Structure formats: C-alpha cells, structure tokens
Amino acid sequence: MVEYDLVRGEDDVAQILDLQRINHRYAVDAATGQSQGYTTVQHDPETLSAMNRRYPSVVARSEGKVVGYCLMMAQEFRDRIPVLMPMFRMLDTLDWREQPLAGNPRWFVMGQVCVAEAYRAMGVFDGMNHHLRESYADRFDMTITEVSSANPRSLRAHRRVGFETMHVYEDPEADEVWEVVIWDWR
Numbered sequence: 001m002v003e004y005d006l007v008r009g010e011d012d013v014a015q016i017l018d019l020q021r022i023n024h025r026y027a028v029d030a031a032t033g034q035s036q037g038y039t040t041v042q043h044d045p046e047t048l049s050a051m052n053r054r055y056p057s058v059v060a061r062s063e064g065k066v067v068g069y070c071l072m073m074a075q076e077f078r079d080r081i082p083v084l085m086p087m088f089r090m091l092d093t094l095d096w097r098e099q100p101l102a103g104n105p106r107w108f109v110m111g112q113v114c115v116a117e118a119y120r121a122m123g124v125f126d127g128m129n130h131h132l133r134e135s136y137a138d139r140f141d142m143t144i145t146e147v148s149s150a151n152p153r154s155l156r157a158h159r160r161v162g163f164e165t166m167h168v169y170e171d172p173e174a175d176e177v178w179e180v181v182i183w184d185w186r
Contacts, residue, residue, distance in 0.1 A: 002068075003062075004058060004060055004128060012052070017048065020112070050080070051074070051077055057070060058128045068114060068119060068125070070129060070131075075108060087180075090180075113128065146180045149178065149179060150176060165181055
C-alpha cells in the first residue's frame with residue numbers, strides 16, 4: 001500500500017536523492033527514458049534539505065520507504081540551482097490569464113517528480129500531485145514546472161492531473177523543446 005506524506009527529515013531527503021540519481025536522464029538508456037521518463041536536474045543535498053525545511057515536498061511511501069517524490073520549490077530558492085535560473089528568469093516574463101507571474105508570490109515550481117520503477121502505472125504520480133495540492137492550496141494559487149517534449153510520459157501525466165501548457169520554447173544549447181506547464185488551483 002502506498003501512502004502520501006510530506007518529507008519528515010534527512011532520511012527522506014537521502015532517499016529522494018537516490019531515486020533522482022537512479023532515474024536521471026544520463027543513468028537510463030534512451031528507450032527507457034522515452035517510455036518511462038527520467039529526471040533532469042540533480043539537486044545538491046544542502047539545497048534539497050533547505051527546500052524541505054522551508055516547505056516539505058510530497059513523498060509516496062511503501063513499507064516505510066520513499067517510492068516517489070514531488071518536489072516543492074518556493075520562488076525564494078530560484079538562485080540556489082544554477083541550471084534552473086534561466087527558467088525562473090523566463091517565468092518572470094510570462095503572464096497567466098492576463099496576470100504577470102513576476103511579483104506574484106502565490107505560485108511555486110514543482111521542482112521535479114519521480115516514481116520508482118516498481119510503482120509506476122499505479123496512480124502514484126496522481127496521488128502525490130493531489131497531496132501537493134491538499135498541502136499547499138491554502139498558501140499558493142498555482143504550481144508551475146517545465147517538461148521536455150522528449151519526455152512524453154511525463155507530459156501526459158502532468159496533463160492528466162490538471163496541468164496546462166502556458167509556454168513552449170526551444171533550448172538551442174540542448175537542442176530540446178520544453179513545455180512550461182501550470183496547474184491553477186483557483
């Protein structure tokens with residue numbers, strides 16, 4: 001049985017980092033990445049710990065072990081992960097429903113989501129996202145993330161729970177197209 005919870009401490013953070021490493025785009029072969037998805041960012045332990053002290057991320061647990069996670073990244077951490085800084089700068093230029101994101105404190109980035117292989121296609125992604133909403137809808141109106149178009153499984157999963165595409169852009173350095181998706185909880 002899978003239960004949904006918030007990060008409780010450093011052991012959870014360590015298990016998140018393990019799942020992140022195992023499922024990173026450079027750790028899985030191309031066929032697996034295409035069919036099962038992959039993680040893109042590798043967080044350093046200090047930053048991930050700080051993020052979770054401020055706003056605990058959602059985890060899925062089975063028999064006491066973290067089998068999935070959905071990271072909560074408040075805007076205040078925008079400068080802590082260099083690879084994400086361009087994304088935050090770009091988000092500051094976007095509007096949602098005719099309202100600018102810049103200066104609006106009522107959104108956060110869903111920093112990453114990952115489900116252990118043995119728990120995929122069991123509703124864990126949906127369960128974690130719904131727990132994220134239950135946990136933070138009183139403080140935030142929406143969550144935003146970006147998903148590579150080369151990760152179709154992740155795009156489908158995000159759309160299934162309610163994310164909508166708000167912007168599409170090409171990263172010429174990576175030769176990759178990204179979709180910025182938003183889940184408006186209002």
